[in-house]
Amino acid sequence: MEDAGSGEKTVMFQVKKEEPQTIRDIVSVVVTALKEKGYNPINQLVGYLLSGDPAYITSYQNARNLIRRLERDELLEEFVRAYLEKEGVRYQGY
Numbered sequence: 001m002e003d004a005g006s007g008e009k010t011v012m013f014q015v016k017k018e019e020p021q022t023i024r025d026i027v028s029v030v031v032t033a034l035k036e037k038g039y040n041p042i043n044q045l046v047g048y049l050l051s052g053d054p055a056y057i058t059s060y061q062n063a064r065n066l067i068r069r070l071e072r073d074e075l076l077e078e079f080v081r082a083y084l085e086k087e088g089v090r091y092q093g094y
Contacts, residue, residue: 026066033063
């Protein structure tokens with residue numbers, strides 16, 4: 001692009017969409033992508049957690065690559081922690 005009159009080129013700057021960083025953010029993106037593609041997110045996540053096969057997670061919206069950033073045991077730990085907190089079960093957190 002040239003700036004009118006000066007002959008200098010205008011540099012285009014585009015801000016990249018920020019990638020989700022937390023487990024909660026990543027799971028949210030993955031669940032939304034699975035729903036949008038018509039999958040049951042619970043079934044797909046359980047399949048992934050049990051098998052380790054990323055094919056259970058759609059590549060739509062980069063969900064498969066995002067979920068692979070996390071260790072499966074980290075994910076499972078977070079799911080159990082969230083469930084216990086939601087249910088008000090007392091446990092000694094570490």
